[in-house]
Structure formats: structure tokens, C-alpha cells
Amino acid sequence: xxxxxxxxxxxxxxxxxxxxxxxxxxxxxxxxxxxxxxxxxxxxxxxxxxxxxxxxxxxxxxxxxxxxxxxxxxxxxxxxxxxxxxxxxxxxxxxxxxxxxxxxxxxxxxxxxxxxxxxxxxxxxxxxxxxxxxxxxxxxxxxxxxxxxxxxxxxxxxxxxxxxxxxxxxxxxxxxxxxxxxxxxxxxxxxxxxxxxxxxxxxxxxxxxxxxxxxxxxxxxxxxxxxxxxxxxxxxxxxxxxxxxxxxxxxxxxxxxxxxxxxxxxxxxxxxxxxxxxxxxxxxxxxxxxxxxxxxxxxxxxxxxxxxxxxxxxxxxxxxxxxxxxxxxxxxxxxxxxxxxxxxxxxxxxxxxxxxxxxxxxxxxxxxxxxxxxxxxxxxxxxxxxxxxxxxxxxxxxxxxxxxxxxxxxxxxxxxxxxxxxxxxxxxxxxxxxxxxxxxxxxxxxxxxxxxxxxxxxxxxxxxxxxxxxxxxxxxxxxxxxxxxxxxxxxxxxxxxxxxxxxxxxxxxxxxxxxxxxxxxxxxxxxxxxxxxxxxxxxxxxxxxxxxxxxxxxxxxxxxxxxxxxxxxxxxxxxxxxxxxxxxxxxxxxxxxxxxxxxxxxxxxxxxxxxxxxxxxxxxxxxxxxxxxxxxxxxxxxxxxxxxxxxxxxxxxxxxxxxxxxxxxxxxxxxxxxxxxxxxxxxxxxxxxxxxxxxxxxxxxxxxxxxxxxxxxxxxxxxxxxxxxxxxxxxxxxxxxxxxxxxxxxxxxxxxxxxxxxxxxxxxxxxxxxxxxxxxxxxxxxxxxxxxxxxxxxxxxxx
Numbered sequence: 036x037x038x039x040x041x042x043x044x045x046x047x048x049x050x051x052x053x054x055x056x057x058x059x060x061x062x063x064x065x066x067x068x069x070x071x072x073x074x075x076x077x078x079x080x081x082x083x084x085x086x087x088x089x090x091x092x093x094x095x096x097x098x099x100x101x102x103x104x105x106x107x108x109x110x111x112x113x114x115x116x117x118x119x120x121x122x123x124x125x126x127x128x129x130x131x132x133x134x135x136x137x138x139x140x141x142x143x144x145x146x147x148x149x150x151x152x153x154x155x156x157x158x159x160x161x162x163x164x165x166x167x168x169x170x171x172x173x174x175x176x177x178x179x180x181x182x183x184x185x186x187x188x189x190x191x192x193x194x195x196x197x198x199x200x201x202x203x204x205x206x207x208x209x210x211x212x213x214x215x216x217x218x219x220x221x222x223x224x225x226x227x228x229x230x231x232x233x234x235x236x237x238x239x240x241x242x243x244x245x246x247x248x249x250x251x252x253x254x255x256x257x258x259x260x261x262x263x264x265x266x267x268x269x270x271x272x273x274x275x276x277x278x279x280x281x282x283x284x285x286x287x288x289x290x291x292x293x294x295x296x297x298x299x300x301x302x303x304x305x306x307x308x309x310x311x312x313x314x315x316x317x318x319x320x321x322x323x324x325x326x327x328x329x330x331x332x333x334x335x336x337x338x339x340x341x342x343x344x345x346x347x348x349x350x351x352x353x354x355x356x357x358x359x360x361x362x363x364x365x366x367x368x369x370x371x372x373x374x375x376x377x378x379x380x381x382x383x384x385x386x387x388x389x390x391x392x393x394x395x396x397x398x399x400x401x402x403x404x405x406x407x408x409x410x411x412x413x414x415x416x417x418x419x420x421x422x423x424x425x426x427x428x429x430x431x432x433x434x435x436x437x438x439x440x441x442x443x444x445x446x447x448x449x450x451x452x453x454x455x456x457x458x459x460x461x462x463x464x465x466x467x468x469x470x471x472x473x474x475x476x477x478x479x480x481x482x483x484x485x486x487x488x489x490x491x492x493x494x495x496x497x498x499x500x501x502x503x504x505x506x507x508x509x510x511x512x513x514x515x516x517x518x519x520x521x522x523x524x525x526x527x528x529x530x531x532x533x534x535x536x537x538x539x540x541x542x543x544x545x546x547x548x549x550x551x552x553x554x555x556x557x558x559x560x561x562x563x564x565x566x567x568x569x570x571x572x573x574x575x576x577x578x579x580x581x582x583x584x585x586x587x588x589x590x591x592x593x594x595x596x597x598x599x600x601x602x603x604x605x606x607x608x609x610x611x612x613x614x615x616x617x618x619x620x621x622x623x624x625x626x627x628x629x630x631x632x633x634x635x636x637x638x639x640x641x642x643x644x645x646x647x648x649x650x651x652x653x654x655x656x657x658x659x660x661x662x663x664x665x666x667x668x669x670x671x672x673x674x675x676x677x678x679x680x681x682x683x684x685x686x687x688x689x690x691x692x693x694x695x696x697x698x699x700x701x702x703x704x705x706x707x708x709x710x711x712x713x714x715x716x717x718x719x720x721x722x723x724x725x726x727x728x729x730x731x732x733x734x735x736x737x738x739x740x741x742x743x744x745x746x747x748x749x750x751x752x753x754x755x756x757x758x759x760x761x762x763x764x765x766x767x768x769x770x771x772x773x774x775x776x777x778x779x780x781x782x783x784x785x786x787x788x789x790x791x792x793x794x795x796x797x798x799x800x801x802x803x804x805x806x807x808x809x810x811x812x813x814x815x816x817x818x819x820x821x822x823x824x825x826x827x828x829x830x831x832x833x834x
Contacts, residue, residue: 049079050147052125056154063102063156066292069315071156074288077315078153082146084326085286091388092162093131093140095281100156103290112290115157116140123151129167130767132788137770142167143284158288161281165234171451172764173278175230176237178331179210180282181244182272184221186257186265191312194222195305197256197269200248202302213328214305216312218289218297221269222305223282227331233760234278235729241273278729285328288315299328340390342414346432353425357390357417368459369421369442370400375435382437383410383481385445385457390415394479399440400459400469401483407581410471410479456484472581480581526557526632527698528574528600531687533829534705541671541688546644548667549678550685550706551627552612553604554579554820558586558626560593567591571603573820579603585623585660592661594654596636600695601628611682614797614816625660629687632695640695644703647695675707685709710799713809716744716823717794718776719787720766723751723759730759731766734814735787736796737776739827740807746776747807749783750798753814766790795821803828 044057059072078085098113118128118139127142143149143160152160164176181201183194198214201224205212210226217223228237245258248271257268275282283289283297298313298321313321340357349356367386372379373395381399384391394410401408426436443461448468450457455471468484541547556571556579567590571579580586583603593599605617605624616622631647632640634654639647648666655663667674667686674686685708693703715736723732733751737744754762769790779787795818800809807828 047150049150050145052123052147054123054147054151054154061102063099063158064292064294065102065104067294067314069294071153073315074156074158074294075150075153077288077294077319078149079146080319080322081286082149084322084329085284086143086145086149088285088328088331089143089160089162091142091144091166092284093129093167094143094152094284095140095161096152096155096157097159097161097290098155098157099290103158103292123147126151129171130770132767132770134786134788136772137767158290160284160287162284163278163281164237164276165278171768172761175228175232176234176276176278177228177230179205179226179228179237179241180275181212181224181241182217182221182270182275182282183224184265184270184272186262186268186270188267189269190220191216191222191310193255193269195310197248197252197271198222198224198305200252200256201244201271204244204247211330213331214300214302215285215328216298216300216310217283218287218295218312219291220312223285223297225285225328225331233729234276238273238276241276245271245273286318299326301327340415340417343416346414348431352427352431353423354427355417355419355423357419366444366447367418367421367442368445368457368461370440370461370464371423372438372440373433373435374438375433381440382413384416384421385450385455386418386421387450389418391418391420394471394481396481400464400467401481404483407480407482407584409584410481412473412477412479474582474584478584480584482581526559526572526598528555528557529630529696529698529704530574530700531704531706532700532702534688534707536675536685536707536709539671539688539705539707544691545671545688546648546666546669546691547671547674548629548687548689549664549674549681549683550687550708551602551604551629551664552614552684553602553617553624553627556601556603556626556820557632558589558593558597558599558601558628560590560597561595562590563595567595569593575820575822575825577820579820583624586626588658588660589626592656592658594635596633597654598631598633599628599651599655600630600632601626609682612684618816623660625662628655628661628663630695632697640697643692643694644689645691675709679709683709684712711801711803712797712799712815713738713747713803713812713829714795714797714818714821714826715747715750715809716792716826717766717790717796718744718746718792719774719779719789721749721783721787730763734796735776735779735783736798737792738807739824743777744775744792744823745807746779746783748798748800748809748812750812750814753798765794769793792823795819795823795826 044055044059046053046055056075059070061071062068063071063074096115098115101111116138118126118141126148127144128139129142130137130139141148164178164180166174166177168174183197185194202212205226212224212226215223215225248256249258255268256271257264258271258273260270260272274280285297285299287297289295289297294315295312296315296318298318304310344356347354365386369384371382373382380395380397382393383396383400384393393413393416395413396408396410398408421442424438427434441461441463443459445460446458448456448458453473457469459467459469470482470484472480472482474480555574559570561568569580569587569589571583571586573579603624604612604627605622607613607616617624628651631651634650639650652663655661657663667677678686685706688705688707690703715738717734718737719735720731721733721735723730733749735749736747738747771789771791774784774789775792797815797818798809798812799815801811803809
């Protein structure tokens with residue numbers, strides 16, 4: 036059979052990677068005699084124009100390992116989604132959840148990947164209209180596509196006629212469609228979007244457009260895919276805007292009898308009476324001219340630079356506008372010293388995805404690992420800004436002088452929406468490992484890291500050994516929650532027992548406090564004056580210090596060697612604790628102190644609660660963020676009524692003569708709640724229906740019981756649509772094949788997607804069944820301060 040020769044192979048170096056090319060004389064298109072070597076040559080030459088249209092999109096491939104055959108005898112084709120296990124380690128990939136588990140898709144982001152796919156005889160490359168973001172989350176679509184597919188008796192002339200009708204409508208919507216002859220029979224129309232609409236919303240608009248044209252031109256356009264309806268008409272296929280659908284990437288070959296290409300065209304070309312599908316050699320000759328589809332890819336860069344340009348007048352400032360799409364090596368950094376009237380700050384910029392991701396750092400990169408500096412995330416800047424020095428005129432945004440303080444390249448260790456870790460190689464900062472940690476809104480913390488890769492404090496001579504690095508535990512949304520401590524002296528707080536609000540009697544010897552709805556945290560103050568520092572640890576050892584920089588005030592409100600027990604609380608506009616606001620760190624938080632383990636270096640855990648409370652009132656100096664809530668008195672009914680009126684969670688009852696039992700759950704402290712709540716471990720999810728079809732419908736959760744994570748129910752209420760979309764990406768990263776939950780009913784498991792059980796949340800519920808299931812659960816929020824292993828049934832202990 037033609038194309039079976041094994042006689043030719045080469046090992047080539049592409050982009051620093053060695054790739055073995057085999058069977059170079061194999062004929063992949065018998066009708067034209069086109070060989071594998073010619074296919075490899077084609078893809079290597081069109082890479083510069085193809086990759087921008089495929090970048091960061093999961094690539095589905097159609098492979099013809101024995102050639103495409105002829106119309107009468109098509110070759111054997113493999114439709115491939117999953118990246119094979121033998122793929123080179125340097126091929127970038129992202130996971131997508133499917134009904135049968137997650138699949139890893141390659142990203143065609145560079146020439147070596149494209150060449151490797153061609154070596155695998157992946158003639159066709161298909162991608163969706165959306166891309167992955169920097170942290171792996173799926174973004175909204177950045178382009179709309181319409182596939183004009185002629186039925187029997189129609190052809191390219193009819194497709195052109197429909198394309199012009201579509202163009203008028205889209206231009207009326209502010210969109211500028213660009214045509215691509217599909218390489219098959221029809222035409223694709225692309226239009227750049229701003230990324231503010233979901234796949235469902237874009238698909239609905241495209242569908243409505245198709246119905247309108249079908250109603251206006253019933254003899255020419257059809258929107259229904261049934262073949263029986265398509266004779267002599269053009270199917271206006273709107274469905275490829277669905278988030279799960281893909282379209283052949285522009286400049287990809289087609290697996291047809293001849294090596295045709297999905298070729299970008301101009302509108303002027305569409306008016307040519309001899310319009311035809313283009314073959315690969317014709318496309319190669321056209322590379323001398325600009326890519327007709329370049330405006331679409333440039334729109335992706337414009338998406339990043341739109342804010343930058345809107346803040347500047349190109350006729351008044353010498354700053355570069357990034358008018359033309361530009362790609363650098365991808366690893367440059369620059370620090371610019373910016374002198375504005377009355378102050379000086381530094382701008383820290385890292386090249387990423389064709390732009391400079393930027394932060395304003397008032398005090399520059401810290402020189403001491405023990406000090407963090409504020410960094411404010413600003414608009415992305417064009418790559419040309421990396422070499423900019425000059426004066427921005429008075430009256431313009433950022434007026435003042437800009438000088439380059441340092442520049443060079445960087446090594447990327449992590450680059451996500453919540454955390455960035457890079458190693459800088461510049462003239463002044465050489466081999467410095469810097470971390471940026473997102474705290475809230477546009478605020479980040481910049482930290483000079485100890486060189487944990489090499490086990491030394493710094494990279495300079497005479498550096499001393501350091502202990503192993505802290506291990507990142509988890510993130511919530513964009514905010515880094517913290518790291519697990521390795522200290523053997525970690526403080527474990529005293530734990531309360533859940534009581535029955537109806538039957539608990541209280542009485543003499545009990546004191547009452549309001550129960551504050553937040554994150555439990557142990558605060559430790561070391562040092563005095565300007566050298567005083569505070570650390571915040573959750574009850575399971577999570578370091579929360581960097582997440583709540585406003586609580587640094589604790590260092591000034593307390594004495595050296597003080598260890599407090601309290602709650603991190605976010606208040607709404609009515610002054611009530613809001614667990615929802617706390618989740619996203621949307622407002623400044625406060626620390627509510629309710630007990631002490633050490634005061635000014637003296638251990639007080641053995642003292643009775645009443646005396647500890649008196650000492651606490653003398654020791655704590657309240658500030659805007661450090662609060663010592665008032666004692667709720669000795670009358671339980673009044674305390675409960677006050678708690679209910681204020682919209683609080685309940686009341687804490689404490690024996691006045693009880694010591695602080697570190698790390699112990701005790702009946703000396705009783706939780707009395709107005710509503711039943713339970714911490715739960717997420718073990719899976721079920722897809723939504725209707726408008727939520729592409730996201731999460733409900734979460735399946737469990738509770739540790741008898742050494743097993745037992746299924747305890749599912750929850751789908753209490754979430755916004757935006758939260759569910761973000762949650763889907765988070766769950767996809769934790770996907771697993773088998774359930775970790777025991778005892779999931781068949782009706783709940785039939786369409787479930789399983790995840791590694793590490794995420795902890797909290798639900799409100801009506802009652803608990805004899806099987807341990809929670810009835811009518813509603814979502815309350817995430818508990819990043821809790822470990823999954825700690826989640827046990829919170830049962831009421833009667834007095």
C-alpha cells in the first residue's frame with residue numbers, strides 16, 4: 036500500500052525540543068501524492084499564523100495514520116481528545132471533565148507541539164471558541180463563529196450570499212465578521228467578542244440570528260440541521276458556539292481527498308466568480324501577505340490592553356499604545372521607577388500572554404524575607420512598555436518621569452489569579468525568588484522568598500541552611516488562604532460541644548457570649564514596638580497572616596508573647612457578621628477576641644474563664660480592627676433574644692470556673708445555635724439542567740463517620756450562577772474516576788462527577804435522618820480554615 040515505507044526518519048530540534056520524525060515519505064493524500072514530509076513542512080511554515088487562533092484552547096485532533104484515502108476509499112480516521120500517555124512532557128495540556136471522567140487536552144501554543152501533532156498524522160485540529168485562563172479556569176468565549184454549510188444543490192456562491200446577509204446583521208451589532216473558506220464545502224464567519232458573555236448567551240444570539248435569516252430568506256437559509264430540509268439551501272450552523280463544540284482551527288489542513296485548508300479570506304475575495312477552496316500549496320504562497328484573520332487574533336491582545344488604552348491619549352503621551360500585536364520571548368520582566376508629583380513608586384511588570392502584567396509597588400521589591408510589601412495590580416501594559424523611559428506630560432494619566440530601575444528575564448514557577456512565583460534574573464535583582472499573593476480586590480502582597488529549592492536562605496555566598504519550605508495547602512477563589520505550619524509548638528484551640536437551644540438550662544456558674552460567624556484564628560504577637568509581628572493560624576494550623584494584612588494592627592494592640600483565641604469576622608453594612616462577605620474577603624475584616632492562652636508572655640490557660648476574661652479586658656487595646664466584644668451577661672434567655680435580634684448565629688455558654696483546655700473538645704463550652712449547621716466534605720457534583728447545563732447543579736457531600744466518608748446529602752441552593760461557574764473550574768482540577776463517598780444512592784450517583792475530597796464547606800439544614808442524611812440543606816459557605824479529616828457529625832449533646 037502506498038505510504039507504508041519505513042525508510043525515512045530524522046531527529047530534529049524544534050524550539051529547544053528534540054522530536055523524532057518517522058515515515059517521512061509516507062503518502063498521506065494519495066490523490067495528490069502529498070507526503071508526511073510535506074505535511075510537516077506545511078505546519079511548520081504556517082505555525083506563526085495558525086497558533087494565535089489555537090492558543091490556550093483545548094485541541095481535539097483527527098488523525099489519519101495511513102493517509103486519507105480517496106472519496107471511494109476513505110482512510111482510517113481516529114478522532115482523538117485525550118492526550119496520549121506517550122506525549123512529550125513539554126506539551127502543555129489542560130483537563131476537561133467528561134461523563135466518563137476527566138480528559139487531558141493538548142494546547143497548541145508553540146511550534147514544537149504543532150510539529151509533534153503533525154508527526155502523529157493529526158491532519159485536522161479542532162478547537163472551541165473559548166480559552167483557558169492563566170490559572171486553568173475556562174473563560175467566556177472570545178469569538179463567535181457561524182458555519183455556512185451548503186446542502187445538496189447549493190455551493191460556495193450561495194454561501195457567499197448568506198455570508199453577506201450575516202455580515203450586515205453582525206455589523207449592526209457592532210461586530211466585524213471575517214470569512215474563512217472551510218476547506219470542506221462552505222464558509223466559516225468569525226467575529227471577535229469581548230469575553231463578557233457566556234457560551235450559552237453567545238449560542239442563543241447566534242441561534243436567534245439564524246432563525247431571523249431563515250424567516251427572511253426561507254428559500255436560501257435553513258437553521259435546522261435535518262438533511263431533508265437542506266436541499267438547495269445553506270445551513271446556518273449556530274451550534275458551534277456551544278461550549279462543548281469545536282470548529283476546525285484556521286490554517287488547519289482537512290482530511291479530504293485533496294490537501295485543502297481552512298483558509299482565511301478577504302471579503303473582496305468572496306466576490307470573485309472563481310472562488311474555490313484553497314489547497315495547502317496555495318496557502319503557503321499567500322503567507323507573504325498579512326493574515327486576513329489577524330484582526331481576530333489581535334482582538335485577544337486588545338482584550339488585555341483595552342483598559343490601558345482607554346486611560347491614555349496617544350496624541351498627548353509618548354507611551355507606546357501597542358497598536359500592533361507583538362509577541363516576545365515570553366519571559367521578560369521590568370521594574371520602572373515612576374516619579375510623580377510628590378511621590379515615587381515602582382512598577383513591576385512580567386511578560387505573559389503577549390502583554391506585561393503589572394503591579395504598582397510603592398516600596399519596590401522587598402530586600403528582606405521577613406517583610407512583605409504592598410503591590411497593587413494595575414492594567415496590563417503593551418510589551419513595548421518594557422523599554423519605555425521618558426516623561427508623561429502634566430495632566431495625563433501617570434504624569435511624571437519613568438526610568439528603568441531593573442530589567443531582565445524570569446523563570447516561572449507559578450502564575451495564577453491568586454499567586455505568582457518567579458525567579459528574577461536582572462542587573463540588580465539576580466536569582467531572586469519573588470512571590471505575589473492576592474489578598475483582596477486589586478491588593479497583593481509581594482514577598483522575597485527564601486531559596487527553598489536549594490535549601491538556603493539566599494543565593495549569595497555564605498548563605499546558611501534553611502528548613503524545608505512550607506507546603507501550600509489550598510486557595511479559595513482568588514485569595515490564597517495559607518500554608519500549613521511545620522512547627523511542633525502549634526497551638527490547638529479549645530473546642531465546644533453543640534447543645535440543644537431548647538433544653539439547655541444554663542444557670543448559676545455559666546457566662547454567655549455572642550457566637551460570631553467567621554473563621555476561628557489563634558493570634559500570636561512577638562516583639563515590641565516597630566519590631567512587633569503577628570501571626571494568624573486557623574485551628575488546623577493554616578497560616579492566614581498574609582490573607583488578612585489589616586490584622587497586623589494586633590501587633591500594636593497587644594504585648595509581646597501574647598496568644599489570643601478569637602474569630603476573624605466580616606461585617607455587612609448593618610454591622611452584622613456576614614459569612615458571605617468573608618468568603619471573598621470583600622470588605623476589611625475585624626478580629627473578635629474571646630479568650631487568651633498567654634498574656635504578655637504569661638500562660639493563663641490554667642486560670643478559670645472568669646479570671647481570664649478580666650485579664651483579657653485589661654490587656655487588649657481595641658482598635659478599628661481589634662475588638663473585645665462585651666460580655667453577654669448571666670441571663671441565657673436575654674442573651675439568646677439579643678443574639679436573635681442582632682441576626683447572629685447563636686450564643687456560647689462557658690463555665691466560669693473552667694480552664695482553657697488546649698486542643699480538647701469540652702462540655703465546659705456549649706454552642707447554642709438558632710439554626711442547625713454542619714461542616715461537610717465535597718465528594719462530587721451533578722450537572723445542572725436548562726440554563727445551568729454547562730455548570731454545577733448540586734454538590735454531593737459527606738461526613739466522616741466510623742473511619743469512612745459517608746454520604747450525607749446534596750446541596751444546590753445558596754449559590755449564585757457566577758459562583759457555580761467558578762466552582763466548576765475548581766472541581767474540574769480535583770476530578771477522579773471513582774467516588775470517595777460511601778453509600779451514595781443510585782439516583783444521586785447516576786450522573787455524578789467525582790472529586791478528591793479535600794474541599795470543606797458548611798450547610799444549614801432542617802434535620803438529620805436516622806441514616807445520617809441532612810434534610811433541606813442550603814449552602815452557607817466554604818471553610819478553608821478546616822481540614823476534611825476534621826469534619827464529623829455535629830451532634831447535640833443533651834445536658
